[in-house]
Amino acid sequence: MSHRPDTRASVIPAASGGATSDGDELQTLKKLLLGEEKAELERLREHVEDPGLRAGDVAEVLPDAIRRADAEGDGELTEALEAPVTECIESAIQRNPDSFANALYPVMGPAIRQSIANTLKGLIENINRTLEHSLSIQGLKWRLEAMRTGTPFAEVVLRHTLAYRVEQVFLIEPRSGLLMQHVADELAVGGDADAISGMLTAITRFVQDAFAAERDDELESVEVGDHTVLLVHGPRAYLAAVVRGLPPPDLRERCQQVLEQLHAHHRTLLEGFDGNAEALAPLRHRLERCLISAQRERPARRGLSPALILLLLALAGLLAWWGWGRWQAWQAARDLEARQQRLVERLEQTPGITLTEVRPGPVLHLRGLRDPLAPPVKPLLQASGLAPEQVRLALRPYIDLSPRLVLERAQRKLHPPPEITLALDDGTLRLSGYADDDWIARARMLAPLLPGIQAVDASGLVPYDDYLLQQVRERLEPPPSVQLAVNDRRLSLAGSAPLDWIAALPQRLDSIEGLAGVDSSGLQPEEAAEYDSLRARIDGRAIYFDADTKIVARQKDALDALAQDILRLAALGRRLQRPFQVRITGRTDGIGSMEYNRRLARQRALTVRDRLVALGVPSELLVWEARLESQPVMDPQLRRAELHIVPPQD
Missing domain, CATH: 3.30.1340 (Histidine-containing Protein; Chain: A;)
Structure with missing residues (x-):
């Protein structure tokens, strides 16, 4: 804070008879002592909270910060900007792809031509090298070696021509031996990366323990067949590079630099490793810097290489291949024309489709009309064998009167x-x-x-x-006493018919489709009339006695007929679902004592019941009772037993 002349004492108001309180004086003193600092803090707070002002401050220092970070060359700026810049470019391309296409147009042509030239150059070199190795004495030896060892010829050539190649790089946690990250060359054949990292850690510790090595002494390399494993150690992780061939002296230094960069720029990730290798995925691009390789330099050859002659033969083969391709293209054009013709013929033969314009070519253009009821066109296109992009079909709707x-x-x-x-x-x-x-x-x-x-x-x-009525008559074959009628698909039946015929109605009517319902309330079984007649004949019948319990002789035949009527009525009742019982009432003329007449009436009822049971009537159909006259009457007609049909009793 700058120094200013102290003039605050001159503005302190003097006490005048207690007019200014102590609190007011204190507030005034605070304003004089802290007012300027408070205003400065308020201005800074508004500046910090204003997004526009903060953006201006960042804009002033951002270019210098980017240039300084780029000058240091540690790669952190590239890593930090990679994701947001990529996202911005992708979003801009999606919104306005034409602007990016116009911007890239001046450089895309030369870039494509350069890429094609480099590719052809590499292809010619590979063909020349392969032909040289295949037809030379050395190449024949390598082929014999491939046949003897069962190794592909390309791998044998690579083994003899490759100076070295880093096939895999492991980043391993030194204490636990857990794999932190792993990268591999696309041509490398590797096993389980986690198991390899654990075994390397175990081997390192074994060597230290077996040879009583100092704490700072570490295993630096392991040789296995054609492979050498270079080990570079660090405090938070160590790096293992699997090299095929003879590694150059500077390879270890390169791996050491990569490991140092990992510790310098990603120390937090290394210290926070908890076994999840995905968390260390940002380290992969640095590890991939170690995946390098080099070919052995071939000695200069004198004279013409046999490969040159073979190259001329290859050119002749290419010319023949070009001619074969042209002939195949001609055949393909003929086949395309035939398929187009078949499609046109099928469309013209399809009802509801009329073609008005046909333009053959690499793409068949068709115009026409199609009825909404015409078959779908897609199956016809699929059956023609033409790809969807080979046909342009435009059909307008119309009404076909075929x-x-x-x-x-x-x-x-x-x-x-x-x-x-x-x-x-x-x-x-x-x-x-x-x-x-x-x-x-x-x-x-x-x-x-x-x-x-x-x-x-x-x-x-x-x-x-009428159709349903005809179907019903043919199916039911009703007796003449049954009247049939169909109204609004509902069948009505009236009259009388055998009970068996009525019982079979539901099953027979099930086979007739279209009936909305059946009304059989007006249909009566023929057996019902017989039931009613038998019931009327039985109900009220009397069996007379001469004296005591002796049945009149002429009543015995009537009693036999009565038993047959009861049995027939019982059979009809079961079929008609009309249960009943026959109540036998024993009666007397009342002459004699009341006890005598009661016993006589009971015996007469039981005599009739026993007789009917003996004639085959089930006993559960028969119930009995005794009835006494209130006044004695000398009337032989009262010496009887009466039969009445009553509802079944529990």
Whole structure:
């Protein structure tokens, strides 16, 4: 804070009779002592909270910061900007790809030409080297070696021509031996990276323990066959590079630099490693700097190489291959023309499709008309063998008046029941079969409105109720006493019929389709009349006695007939589901004591019951009771047992 002359004492108000309180004086003193600093802090706070001002401050120092970070060359700036810059470029390309295409146009052509030239140059060198190795004495030796060892010839050539190649790089946690990150050359064949890292750590510790090495002494390399494993150690991780061939002296220094950069720029990631290798994925691009290789220098050859002669032969082969390709292209053009012709013929033969323009070529252009009811075009295109990009088909909708499509249009519009047949005869739609009145009226109204139909002939239609009645008669074969009627697809039955015929009705009617319901309330079983007649004949019958419990002789035959009637009534009752019981009431003329008459009445009822049971009547159908007269009457007709039909008793 700058020094200023102290003038604050001159503005302190003097006390005048207590007019200014102590609190006001304190506030005034604070303003004088801290007012300027407080205003400066307020200005700084507003500056920090204002996004526009902060953006201006960053804009002033950002260019210098980027240049300084780039000058240091540690790669952190590139890593930090890679993701956001990539995202910005991708977003800009998606929004306006044309601007990027225009910007890249001046450099894309030379870049493509340079890439093609380099590729052809490398291809020619590879062909020359392969031919040289294949037809030379050395190449024949290598082929014999490949056949003897079962190794591919290309791998044998690589083994003898490759000076060295770093195939895999492991970054390993030294204490636990866990694999922190792993990169490999695309041509390398490796095993389980986690297992290899664990074994390398175990070997390192074994060597230290076996030879009592000092703490700072570390295993630096391991040789296994054609491979050498270079080990470079660091405090938080050590690096293992698997090299095929003889590694150069500077390879270890290169790996040491990579490991030092990892510790310098990614120390936090290394210290926080918890076994999750995905967290160390940003380290892969640095490890990939160690994946280098080099070929052995070939000695200069004198004279012409046999490969040059073979190259001329290869050129001749290429010329023959070009001619073969031209012939194949001609054949392909003929095949394309034939496929296009077949597609055109199939489209012209398809009902509902009419082609108005056909332009063959590499792409077949077709224009025409298509009825909405025509078959889909996609299966025809697939069956032609032409790719979708080889056909441009534009079909406009129209109404086809061919008989087939007119009938199909009528089917979809009228929705006829299965019993109806449609036929088109010179513009007249003929209807035949069975249908209800509503559908017939609807068909008469809608059919003339359809394109291609000029008139409707419904003389072949039969009302559906009549059709159903005919089906019912043929199926049921009703007796003459049964009347049948069908109204609105509902069957009504009236009259009388055998009970077995009535019981079979549901099963027989199930086979008749179209019935909406069945009303059989007016149908009576013929057995019901016989049941009622037998019941009336049994109910109220009397069996007379001469004296005591002796049945009158002429009543015995009647009792036998009565037993047969009861058995028949029981059989009909079971079939008609009308259960009953026969109540036998024993009666007397009342002459004698009451106890005597009660015993006599009971014995007479039991005598009739036992007789009926003996004649085959089930005992559960029979119940009995004794009834006494209130006044004695000298009337032989009272010496009887009466039979009455009553509901079954529990």
